[in-house]
Amino acid sequence: MDERRLDGNAIGGDLMELFGTEMTVAWAVCRSCGAHEQLAEMRVYRDAPGIVGRCVHCEAVLLRIVHAPGRSYVEFSGVASLEMRVS
Amino acid sequence: MAEVAATVPETPRTRTLVLDVRGWSGHRAGQHLDVRLTSDDGYQAQRSYSIASAPGQPLAITVERLEDGEVSPYLVDVVHDGDAFEVRGPIGGYFVWEPGDERPVLLVGGGSGVVPLMAMARAHNAAGADTRMRLLYSSRTLDDVIYREELGHLDGNGLDIVYTLTRGQPPGWTGYARRIDDDMLREVAWPAGDGPIVFVCGSTHFVDAAADGLVRLGYDPRWVKTERFGATG
Numbered sequence: 001m002d003e004r005r006l007d008g009n010a011i012g013g014d015l016m017e018l019f020g021t022e023m024t025v026a027w028a029v030c031r032s033c034g035a036h037e038q039l040a041e042m043r044v045y046r047d048a049p050g051i052v053g054r055c056v057h058c059e060a061v062l063l064r065i066v067h068a069p070g071r072s073y074v075e076f077s078g079v080a081s082l083e084m085r086v087s
Numbered sequence: 088m089a090e091v092a093a094t095v096p097e098t099p100r101t102r103t104l105v106l107d108v109r110g111w112s113g114h115r116a117g118q119h120l121d122v123r124l125t126s127d128d129g130y131q132a133q134r135s136y137s138i139a140s141a142p143g144q145p146l147a148i149t150v151e152r153l154e155d156g157e158v159s160p161y162l163v164d165v166v167h168d169g170d171a172f173e174v175r176g177p178i179g180g181y182f183v184w185e186p187g188d189e190r191p192v193l194l195v196g197g198g199s200g201v202v203p204l205m206a207m208a209r210a211h212n213a214a215g216a217d218t219r220m221r222l223l224y225s226s227r228t229l230d231d232v233i234y235r236e237e238l239g240h241l242d243g244n245g246l247d248i249v250y251t252l253t254r255g256q257p258p259g260w261t262g263y264a265r266r267i268d269d270d271m272l273r274e275v276a277w278p279a280g281d282g283p284i285v286f287v288c289g290s291t292h293f294v295d296a297a298a299d300g301l302v303r304l305g306y307d308p309r310w311v312k313t314e315r316f317g318a319t320g
Contacts, residue, residue, distance in 0.1 A: 003291050009314045010135060012178040013121035023182040040314075047319070061264030 001033060004047055008040040011051055015039065016063055019020040031077070032060035054078075089122075089174040091166055092145065093194060097233045101148045101199060103139060108174060111146060112198045114138050116210040117203045117286065117314075118185040120148065120176030124158055132157040135318065136178065137202040137288070139234075141209035149233060151199040156320025182286060182314045186214035190310075191277045194222040195267070195297045197289025198231070200316055205234055208246050221247040223275050225267055225293065227254040249275050252290045267293070269300045279305035288314045 008056055024040035030049050035057040035068035043054040050066035055078065062078040076082075093105040101228060114120075116138075123133040134157075140147040152163040166172075184192065184207040192211070194204040199226055211220050226232045242248040251263030251271065263271055277283040285306060287297045294313045302308050 004317075005291050006315045006317050007313060009119070009179055009182055010317060012119070013135060013175050015134075015176055016177070022180045024178075038181055040179070046317070063102070 004045055006044045008038070008042045008044055008053065009042050010046060011053070011065070012040070014067075018065070018072060021084070023084065026082050028062060028082050029080040030058060030060060030062060031060060031080040033058035037056060047072040057077075089146075090169045090171045090260045092170055093168060094166070095198040097149060098231050099132075100163070100231065101149055101151045101233050103147050104162060104166065105140075105145050105147045106174065108207045111284055112177070114142055114146070114177035114204040115180075115183045115185065116141060118179045118206075119203065120160070120174050120178060122148075123159065123173040123175065125173070134158045135178070136162075137206070137314075139202050139205050139209075141206055142208065142237065143213065149202045149205075151197065151320070152299060153172060153320025159320030173219075182288070182312050184210065184284070184286060186210055186216045188284065191219040191281050192221070193276055193283050194220065194302075195225075195285065195287040195289075195301075196222065197221045197225045197267075197293035198227070198316075199233065200287075200289030200293065201233055203314065207286065208238075208241055209295055212241055212245060215245075217245065219247075219277065220245065221249065221275065221277065223249045223251070223267070223271075223291070225251045225253060228252055229255075229257050229260075267297050267300070269303060272297065272300045272304060276301060276304060276306070279307075282307075282311075283310070285311045286314075289316060 012024045045052045053063040064075045066073040088105040089108045092107045095103040119135045119137045125131050136148040139149045150162040153159045198205045256264050287294050294315050298311050
């Protein structure tokens with residue numbers, strides 16, 4: 001059992017800062033296996049050098065976020081599409 | 088910035104901080120906020136804490152001290168009324184319960200994982216909701232039970248509470264005395280056919296065990312909402 005493994009709730013604040021809106025309820029399609037999940041449900045490791053989010057079904061990397069002083073690097077290479085509610 | 092308006096000791100390891108945040112937009116039961124501390128040399132440490140208060144009540148978080156943590160020992164042992172620190176939030180929309188939801192609710196909390204569930208129980212009580220709500224709360228010992236007195240008042244008042252004490256039990260204890268397992272879930276959880284919604288919060292190991300067990304009982308995975316706590320404090 002890996003106690004370092006969290007879920008997408010844990011990076012809700014990071015995502016909100018980057019996107020300016022609540023992102024844990026956004027639906028992501030995994031580019032690797034096609035699963036359709038809310039970002040809150042993905043597996044998150046935040047003690048890597050940066051944040052790594054993985055698909056809860058196939059464990060492919062969905063996204064990486066690295067914070068550095070004054071800037072953040074964001075990569076969503078494993079996400080085929082993102083669907084979010086707009087008001 | 089949040090200013091500490093009051094502090095409430097809960098257990099030897101936990102403390103509630105009532106916060107006054109200028110411009111706070113209000114929150115939903117189950118959401119969290121991020122606390123960011125900045126040292127004199129500019130070093131920053133950030134942690135997420137669940138909101139314990141119901142919407143409409145004074146904003147409060149409950150923090151558990153994790154030994155060797157960078158943030159939690161400060162929040163549990165050091166800060167006092169009038170101190171201020173940076174917060175961001177409210178955050179989250181997935182692990183959220185709304186009083187208008189008419190499905191039976193099962194709350195499953197391990198240790199300080201009870202905090203966001205307490206916000207839901209308080210919201211349920213404040214709304215006078217008549218939906219069934221049950222809390223299964225796993226704690227090391229009775230002294231580690233957070234909100235023990237208030238839960239005593241809520242128990243039976245629209246909320247059923249079932250405790251399991253995993254490391255030590257007081258004399259005469261007749262409740263559960265083991266980690267959550269499938270047999271316990273079968274005895275405590277609403278029948279899957281009632282279409283319940285579940286919120287499970289605690290350590291990764293705890294959440295996985297409870298959520299997997301509920302799915303084995305026939306619970307719809309879509310309605311078993313999970314939130315995992317990290318081991319860094």
